[in-house]
Structure formats: C-alpha cells, structure tokens
Amino acid sequence: MARCFEGKTALVTGGSRGIGKALAERLLQEGAKVYVIGRSKENLNKLKVENPSFNTIQVDVSDWDQTKTAVEQIGYLTKKILSILGIEKFEEIINTNFKSAFNITKIVTRGLISAGRPGVVVNMSSVGGLKAAAGFMPYCVSKAMMDMLTKVTALELGPHKIRVNSVNPTILKTDMTKDICENEEFVHVYTSQHPLRKFATVEDVVNATLFLLSDDSAMITGSSLAVEGGYLIH
The missing domain is CATH 3.40.50.720 (NAD(P)-binding Rossmann-like Domain)
Structure with a gap:
C-alpha cells in the first residue's frame, strides 16, 4: 500500500498498547507524524524504545484540564477544537x-x-x-x-x-x-x-x-x- 498518510499528522489515544498501538504503528508506516497519548509512562517509554519516531504524551484523558494542557503541545491541530467545545x-x-x-x-x-x-x-x-x-x-x-x-x-x-x-x-x-x-x-x-x-x-x-x-x-x-x-x- 502507498504511504497515503505522508505529510499528515495523527493523534492516537490509548496508543501505547493493544488496538491503539497497532493503529499508531500502521499510521507511522504509512508516513504520518504520530502522537501517542497514554496513561502509563512505562508503556509509552517501551513504545518510544521500539520506535523513536513516535511522539508520546503521558496524560490521564479523564482529566479534562490536564489533557487540554498536554495535547495543546501539538499546536494548531487541537487548540482550535478544544476551545470550541466549551x-x-x-x-x-x-x-x-x-x-x-x-x-x-x-x-x-x-x-x-x-x-x-x-x-x-x-x-x-x-x-x-x-x-x-x-x-x-x-x-x-x-x-x-x-x-x-x-x-x-x-x-x-x-x-x-x-x-x-x-x-x-x-x-x-x-x-x-x-x-x-x-x-x-x-x-x-x-x-x-x-x-x-x-x-x-x-x-x-x-x-x-x-x-x-x-x-x-x-x-x-x-x-x-x-x-x-x-x-x-x-
């Protein structure tokens, strides 16, 4: 399959293991710049060792304020969306x-x-x-x-x-x-x-x-x- 996500940016929550990890790995293979959100620092570190190309963000997504602060690291991708939702x-x-x-x-x-x-x-x-x-x-x-x-x-x-x-x-x-x-x-x-x-x-x-x-x-x-x-x- 062609690298159809070349030049794209992807954000995968729960991406340090299971389905999320498999999806993140596939997106990376297809050329995307991939940000992975996970709660476990250990799992995120293991993911980063496996492939340093991943951008990892440790945060508990059930905490809205903490998530907003952490995800805004990505910049334009999320700032606008998070501010709209209220x-x-x-x-x-x-x-x-x-x-x-x-x-x-x-x-x-x-x-x-x-x-x-x-x-x-x-x-x-x-x-x-x-x-x-x-x-x-x-x-x-x-x-x-x-x-x-x-x-x-x-x-x-x-x-x-x-x-x-x-x-x-x-x-x-x-x-x-x-x-x-x-x-x-x-x-x-x-x-x-x-x-x-x-x-x-x-x-x-x-x-x-x-x-x-x-x-x-x-x-x-x-x-x-x-x-x-x-x-x-x-």
Whole structure:
C-alpha cells in the first residue's frame, strides 16, 4: 500500500498498547507524524524504545484540564477544537441530562430489587439522541447517552422484572418554547419537515409515557419511542 498518510499528522489515544498501538504503528508506516497519548509512562517509554519516531504524551484523558494542557503541545491541530467545545457547558448538560438519570435509576432500581418488586423506568430523552442537530452537540450527545443507558439497563434489569424504555419527543409547544413556536417563519420551516405538519404537544408525550409505564406495554423494554410526527423518516 502507498504511504497515503505522508505529510499528515495523527493523534492516537490509548496508543501505547493493544488496538491503539497497532493503529499508531500502521499510521507511522504509512508516513504520518504520530502522537501517542497514554496513561502509563512505562508503556509509552517501551513504545518510544521500539520506535523513536513516535511522539508520546503521558496524560490521564479523564482529566479534562490536564489533557487540554498536554495535547495543546501539538499546536494548531487541537487548540482550535478544544476551545470550541466549551467544557463547562458540556459538563453541565451531561450532568443534567445523563448523570442525573443514571443516578436516580440506580437508586430506585436497587430499592426495587432489594424488595423483590417489579418496576418500570421511562427516561425522557429526545429526537436529538437519534438524529444529529448542528449546533447542539452536547445536548444530542447527552440524549444519545441516555438512550444507550436505557438499552443497557433494560438488559441488566430485565431478569429482575424491571422494564426500561425512553420517550424521544421533538420540540413541544410549551412555555419554554413559546417564542419560537409563535415565529411564523420557524413554524413553516419546522413543520414542513414533519409528515404530520404539526408540533407535538405535552399531551402527546404524556400519553406515550403512560403507555410505556402501563401493563399495555408489558413486552416492551429497551426501546426508544419517538414522538416526532415522522421527523425521523427523512
């Protein structure tokens, strides 16, 4: 194979062993300048001995500030990206939309299991977890995390007779969205994307939630119920 990464720069996280190491080695062979991030100084040193061409960066990537400082050594490749993401707002949204659901689900279902009782969990997600929306990265990511939380907890809690599903609504007409829902231009553009040509209502979401909570959905678990007027069809 031709050296198709000649003149390119690559950043590989977890690149000091396993799949990450194999990928880093292949990128190097293909001509890339390779930066390898790893937590273990010992593994990074071994990698550097094996091939001095690697640029190694020791950092625990779970530490955002430490990672930002370390990775900025690469320069233009990452400085711009890291500044755009906005760590504070991202963490706030993840904490509110995902971690809270995880925490409460854990507390409640532990109690149900201890008491030997069945139960139902319905997470309030969004179509944002099922379809990307430009400018809403943290929100969409948080809702996608919630949808996967729904699936995994449904799998794990099923043997304890606990069902877990999510409701994924589109924009609703509420007090919070009153301004945009009364904007004629927005209403025209937005509803034209929905086969039903209308906004979802709070009642639509409540009805879907009640269905998932009821025995009428006794054989449904691990599902994301989209309440979006067909928005996801196209």
